[in-house]
Amino acid sequence: MQRIIKNGQIIDETWQLLPKDASLDDIRNSGDIIVPLALWVEHDRALLARDGGLGVWLDAGEEIEEIADQLQHFQVIALNFPAFTDGRHYSTAYLLRTRYGYGGEVRAIGDVLRDQLFALRRVGFDAFALRADKDPQDALQSFADFAEVYQASADQPLPLFRRRA
Amino acid sequence: MYVYDEYDQRIVEDRVKQFRDQTRRYLNGELSGDEFRPLRLQNGLYIQRYAPMLRIAVPYGLLASRQVRKLAQIARDYDKGYAHISTRQNVQFNWPDLEDVPEILAELASVQLHSIQTSGNCVRNTTTDQFAGVARDELIDPRPWCEIIRQWSTFHPEFCQLPRKFKIAVNGAGNDRAAIEVHDIGLEAVHNAAGELGFRVLVGGGLGRTPMVGSFINEFLPWQHLLSYLDAILRVYNRYGRRDNKFKARIKILVKALGAEAFAEKVNAEFAHLKDGPTTLTEAEVERVARHFVDPAYLALVDLDDELSRLDNEHPGFARWRSRNTTPHKKAGYVAVTLSLKPTGTAPGDVSDKQLDAIADLADRYSFGEVRNSHFQNIILADVEQRRLFELWGELRELGFATPNVGLLTDIICCPGGDFCSLANAKSIPVAEAIQRRFDDLDYLFDLGEIDLNISGCMNACGHHHVGHIGILGVDKKGQEFYQVSLGGHSGRDARLAQILGPSFAQDDMADVIEKIIAVYVEQRHADELFIDTYQRIGIDPFKERVYAANH
Numbered sequence: 001m002q003r004i005i006k007n008g009q010i011i012d013e014t015w016q017l018l019p020k021d022a023s024l025d026d027i028r029n030s031g032d033i034i035v036p037l038a039l040w041v042e043h044d045r046a047l048l049a050r051d052g053g054l055g056v057w058l059d060a061g062e063e064i065e066e067i068a069d070q071l072q073h074f075q076v077i078a079l080n081f082p083a084f085t086d087g088r089h090y091s092t093a094y095l096l097r098t099r100y101g102y103g104g105e106v107r108a109i110g111d112v113l114r115d116q117l118f119a120l121r122r123v124g125f126d127a128f129a130l131r132a133d134k135d136p137q138d139a140l141q142s143f144a145d146f147a148e149v150y151q152a153s154a155d156q157p158l159p160l161f162r163r164r165a
Numbered sequence: 166m167y168v169y170d171e172y173d174q175r176i177v178e179d180r181v182k183q184f185r186d187q188t189r190r191y192l193n194g195e196l197s198g199d200e201f202r203p204l205r206l207q208n209g210l211y212i213q214r215y216a217p218m219l220r221i222a223v224p225y226g227l228l229a230s231r232q233v234r235k236l237a238q239i240a241r242d243y244d245k246g247y248a249h250i251s252t253r254q255n256v257q258f259n260w261p262d263l264e265d266v267p268e269i270l271a272e273l274a275s276v277q278l279h280s281i282q283t284s285g286n287c288v289r290n291t292t293t294d295q296f297a298g299v300a301r302d303e304l305i306d307p308r309p310w311c312e313i314i315r316q317w318s319t320f321h322p323e324f325c326q327l328p329r330k331f332k333i334a335v336n337g338a339g340n341d342r343a344a345i346e347v348h349d350i351g352l353e354a355v356h357n358a359a360g361e362l363g364f365r366v367l368v369g370g371g372l373g374r375t376p377m378v379g380s381f382i383n384e385f386l387p388w389q390h391l392l393s394y395l396d397a398i399l400r401v402y403n404r405y406g407r408r409d410n411k412f413k414a415r416i417k418i419l420v421k422a423l424g425a426e427a428f429a430e431k432v433n434a435e436f437a438h439l440k441d442g443p444t445t446l447t448e449a450e451v452e453r454v455a456r457h458f459v460d461p462a463y464l465a466l467v468d469l470d471d472e473l474s475r476l477d478n479e480h481p482g483f484a485r486w487r488s489r490n491t492t493p494h495k496k497a498g499y500v501a502v503t504l505s506l507k508p509t510g511t512a513p514g515d516v517s518d519k520q521l522d523a524i525a526d527l528a529d530r531y532s533f534g535e536v537r538n539s540h541f542q543n544i545i546l547a548d549v550e551q552r553r554l555f556e557l558w559g560e561l562r563e564l565g566f567a568t569p570n571v572g573l574l575t576d577i578i579c580c581p582g583g584d585f586c587s588l589a590n591a592k593s594i595p596v597a598e599a600i601q602r603r604f605d606d607l608d609y610l611f612d613l614g615e616i617d618l619n620i621s622g623c624m625n626a627c628g629h630h631h632v633g634h635i636g637i638l639g640v641d642k643k644g645q646e647f648y649q650v651s652l653g654g655h656s657g658r659d660a661r662l663a664q665i666l667g668p669s670f671a672q673d674d675m676a677d678v679i680e681k682i683i684a685v686y687v688e689q690r691h692a693d694e695l696f697i698d699t700y701q702r703i704g705i706d707p708f709k710e711r712v713y714a715a716n717h
């Protein structure tokens with residue numbers, strides 16, 4: 001079973017991530033699933049009628065605006081990094097937390113590596129499914145990379161200049 | 166200059182620790198080369214042709230003498246005894262060992278220096294006028310704003326994996342010496358009718374493969390909103406900038422594709438959410454930062470025009486140097502002095518460890534312990550007493566810094582090129598040297614007047630060849646090093662990109678080609694007309710005809 005980092009702890013993964021080409025036929029009534037955006041857009045009613053937990057995942061080029069007024073339906077929003085250098089979803093996570101007030105889980109999936117976790121957490125991610133070949137235990141250390149930061153972000157409402165002693 | 170408090174220091178020290186660990190993990194195989202690459206780049210570390218290259222950030226070009234001494238020591242201890250001043254006011258070392266880099270960073274941190282974000286796809290060092298704070302045509306001192314932007318951009322969590330590099334320049338003066346129009350964002354200080362301070366904001370300028378002059382998208386952004394507005398621009402770019410093709414990933418391509426107006430609308434829509442939020446700047450913060458840039462303890466002196474003219478008459482060499490290498494100062498009795506790092510036979514912008522130590526020493530004795538790097542790859546002592554100018558000239562001559570060529574044809578901007586850089590198509594340093602040797606007659610050089618000659622070893626345009634009055638670009642022609650020449654570029658206000666002259670030339674022909682171009686200018690110029698003005702009047706054709714005329 002894959003293990004993920006959630007709120008700074010390592011926990012067992014209980015959600016099933018459905019691939020981009022998943023169809024409604026692949027889905028059972030119970031169990032927690034994270035569906036690709038397209039499936040949600042097409043079958044939102046059917047998905048809402050299920051008993052299991054529901055999450056949605058967005059690929060790097062997909063925009064959060066598309067579901068901004070439906071966020072209450074999701075316990076998890078997973079944002080995919082096709083490469084760790086693709087920074088688009090840093091903005092998505094920030095918007096989810098600060099503009100759309102999303103309080104559920106925001107999870108990083110895909111090419112998620114230790115050296116990006118500090119910044120990812122800052123912009124609002126609270127769960128990280130590290131790339132399968134990486135050890136989440138090692139990765140926990142990166143949350144302590146910096147003791148202080150200059151900017152306001154999802155984790156820190158005030159920039160340093162409003163906090164400086 | 167800005168002095169770190171415990172927060173700034175902590176952040177830089179944490180970075181050293183972080184990078185030390187990343188390097189360790191790379192060396193023991195936990196991090197692959199591909200995983201380490203963006204990490205080391207965002208710390209200014211390139212793997213180059215012969216050795217790694219480490220680029221040290223010099224925020225807006227400003228250095229204290231103790232920092233210069235530290236750079237000298239690093240050049241001595243970890244490099245081959247020299248450093249290179251880059252075209253973005255930074256300092257580069259060409260020969261450090263990768264294993265030593267964490268230790269070098271720790272040394273740098275001890276004098277409040279670092280290499281954070283000097284490369285990679287992130288917000289780079291913010292640059293400005295090398296005469297900031299002393300220029301006579303200054304509206305406001307841009308340095309506090311550069312420092313405010315430096316802090317905002319340092320490890321900005323949302324903008325640490327941008328589509329491509331991102332460069333911001335700030336101008337606070339009448340003339341634009343910071344080339345803001347060819348930056349991703351250019352900021353120009355302005356006052357509105359009510360006398361309030363704001364910024365004119367330009368986006369989408371840049372050199373490189375697809376050079377463009379940017380577009381102004383906001384004529385007056387009140388200073389309080391500077392950072393929130395930058396956040397808005399960067400968010401639009403981070404989300405919508407192209408990532409499928411690295412040659413189309415700069416913000417200029419996005420601005421061009423959308424059109425400047427549509428881009429501005431997107432920024433404004435984003436800014437509407439951010440305006441008046443917590444990132445709005447406070448007077449207290451601006452004052453806190455500005456306190457670090459108040460005037461040094463200037464003496465009440467008077468301008469010594471008569472005395473200096475008398476010295477000019479007695480010492481033609483001094484007169485010549487003074488006319489080229491000094492700049493009027495806002496304060497009576499003072500003058501800014503440019504140390505030319507362009508003597509013939511030295512790679513433009515290179516300084517040895519001994520020279521760096523000497524510069525630190527001069528800074529302490531003549532200029533309140535500070536120096537500036539310019540994007541022209543020279544070093545400036547900004548606050549020299551006029552009554553000591555003659556004495557300083559004597560010292561500079563001894564040290565090899567008094568070549569009286571600032572702004573002249575041989576004050577060449579030149580990237581490291583094929584001698585060092587693994588991206589190069591061609592060498593640039595030997596071309597610079599060949600041209601310097603051809604134009605070694607000072608009287609002739611003076612007669613030619615101001616000419617910007619810029620050389621890049623490849624399309625990346627680190628040598629800013631597109632905005633040189635004469636630009637030279639190294640190209641690869643069937644595996645051979647060739648050079649394309651362009652004319653008419655200009656980096657100041659109303660920046661202009663140079664026009665390509667025609668087919669490229671072999672390295673051995675370059676000095677001849679430049680000589681022919683100069684000959685056309687000399688024949689055609691009106692009295693006192695500068696090269697760039699003659700070019701604009703007569704166009705490119707006469708130059709083309711001469712250069713490509715069949716040899717008889």
Ligand code: SF4
Nearest residue numbers: 580586589622623627
């Ligand atoms: S212009 Fe090209 S050759 Fe010159 S330093 Fe930049 S990347 Fe290297």
